[in-house]
Amino acid sequence: MRLFEYYERESFLHRLNPMAKLVAIAVLIGALTPAFDPLTPVVFLLLIVAVMWILGRIPIFYILRALLPFWAVALSFIVFNAFLYNVGRVEHPTVLFTWGSLMVTQEGIEAGFSLGIRAVCIVCTSILFIMTTDPTEFALSLIHQARIPYRFGYAILVSYRFMPMLQTEYDIIRAAHRVRGVGGRAGLKGKYHELKRYAIPLLASAIRKSERVAIAMDSKAFGALPQRTYYRTVRLRATDWFFLVAVILCTVAILLTLWRLGFLRGYGFVPQ
């Protein structure tokens, strides 16, 4: 099972129109971005994971595993901010301890934590979208709802088809070079040479493949007639609108509650 891949399953989230999901995600990210306190992103993260798990029927284990590398990123935010946040921002920072000229402040840790969890939240929404969205429906909803030209919609589908092939090819090329006795040279220069050696055969084959697929598509009259019909249609249905409204109401409710309880910070004001 590959992470960051469509996870085929019958669920509420899977049935939603991809555009509705994208707009809902934009609402969530928009609501999160100005919030600087540590609690708000945690609440949203829990909400997103719960939605994925319950409405998307994605095993919680997959979600956690997919997020694994991003916890490290979050941690680096915390460490970085712990040392460097304070300067000039807060009048009386709570100094936890000092290390040479560096000060570790509670405010710094909190800000880093907030930033880190927000990053994890954004990653989590992307995972939600990718795992619950059939790529074909995504392309179709781009064509039907977002009204992008269908040529681009199909370009996205084709690249989705090609991605795993290129990955396989990359693995083969690496193995092939190992057999030539190509040792991994250390340092930046070695990396550059390695990249160059892999890039040429990969590009050569990608270009050849895309030429072939273009010819095959043209042969089936792609774009040859002014009118094109669709076998599958992706519509915006009542549930999609209902979902969107629910997401917006939920977001507002969470923000209001946190504000009333005094946890919410950011949004242009920093209550002390």
Add this chain to the structure above:
Amino acid sequence: MDQGEAILILGPSGCGKSTLTLCLNGLIPHTIGGEMTGQVLIAGRSTRETSVGELARQVGIVFQDPESQFCTLTVEDEVAFGLENLGLPQGRMGERIEAALAQVGLAGEQATRLDRLSGGMKQRLALACLLAMQPQILVLDEPTSNLDPQGSREFFPTLEGLRRHRTILIIEHKLDELIHLVDRVLILSPEGKILAQGEPRQVFADEALRLEEYGIWLPQVAELALRLGITPLPLMVDEAAAALAGRPYDSRAVMPERTTGKPPGKPAIEVKDLDFTYPNGTVALRGASLTVAEGDFFALLGPNGSGKTTLANLVINILRPPPGRVRVLGHDVTEMSIYELTQAVGYVFQNPEHQFVADTVYDEMAYSLRARGVEEEAIRERVEPLLAGFGLMPYARINPFALSQGQKRRLSVATMLVVGQRILILDEPTFGQDRLTARRLMERLQALNAVGVTVIIITHDMRLVAEYARQVAVLLDGRVVYQGPAKDLYHDEELLGRTNLAPPPLYELSRRLKERGAPAFPDLMTVDEFCLVFGNEGAHASF
């Protein structure tokens, strides 16, 4: 071409066969740039004056590569794609898709994802996509060249049902399974001119020399008949059996050394109870065991996905086997350094481009030696004779990617010989090559084998196995289900059925002759063997 006719086009690689196909559906001159003179008439109308959309209703093309002619992710979407382009009303698509899939034996596969289909299924789907668009003319550009024998055998019968209902133009190398479907053969010269055309039997008989010169494969029985001087030329096994029955033969003709069973020598490669599971959970090998003797000419067979390439990758430690299970020249591969291993084993990948690491052909050859710290002068002495021997000397200064496919393949083999490895593994060495290049390559391998190099080929080509391999092993579902001489494999019909391997037509022929009342007739597999048996003056038995 007449309506309902089936034409086979033959010609050396690069003679313009594929270009011709693109002229038929109007992509040339409408979408692909270039200069075109003359005209193509489809049902009386010039392609210049007909739009690509209109032509797509009349001419459909199946392309060579099953991977890169699809643009959606599921079977029904793919069949629907062409119908959508033609603007067919949505309500009528379902039944058309269903009918087209049924015609190619894919009924009920509508929702299947394309990446779950085998190569053979993909090519039949490609055909279904066109059938749904209901063209009168079907063009097939080497539809089975990327398929394993199983896939090809699935594909050709599908065509049988379409014959006479459609006009069919086909470009193909594997004539044995196809020739009975063809009304007319047309031969193109390397310059792209029509050399000869007519009824297959006549054309093969008249143009035998030129076909040989251009490296065009003939049906195997036709090749034999030409050597034995049989007229009229048989094209299928039955016809050949009828023509040969009654000829005196020598059942005790001395066969070439190759067929005398096990060669002497210590094990070059030993694999014992090898299991391998990929990180994604795919089980590739389940207790595979095999031994390749030093100096052997060995063929590794098996259907796609049976674990052949995985096994080879474990032998050269690209994939790491568990300790103690794989030995090369007596050493455990997990204890050998990459340097020691590449010194002992050369591995030629299926796609030669994957292995190129340098900017010129000469540097490509010199690469492994330079990495080993050999002096430039000594490198020159090693590289130049090899380049000359492989016909690559004139290209020493050009980029490997600029070579032709045949030259690329030769270069990839040559680079593997420069270090002087004692074991050479080749993955599908003759894949996509014409008869001439394939034969030259195999003769080179034979010459290397004669001086003691162990040669292992991974292949689907049973003709290749019959002509060159001494020992074979057959993999099925990650297990070695047979190891021994090629001939004994063909005796085991149950095993052949299970592994989807088909003996070469000439072996069929020898069995057929036996059934026709010549019980002493030996099991033969190659044209040379037949010539020995029939050509010997002292024949002591006859039908």
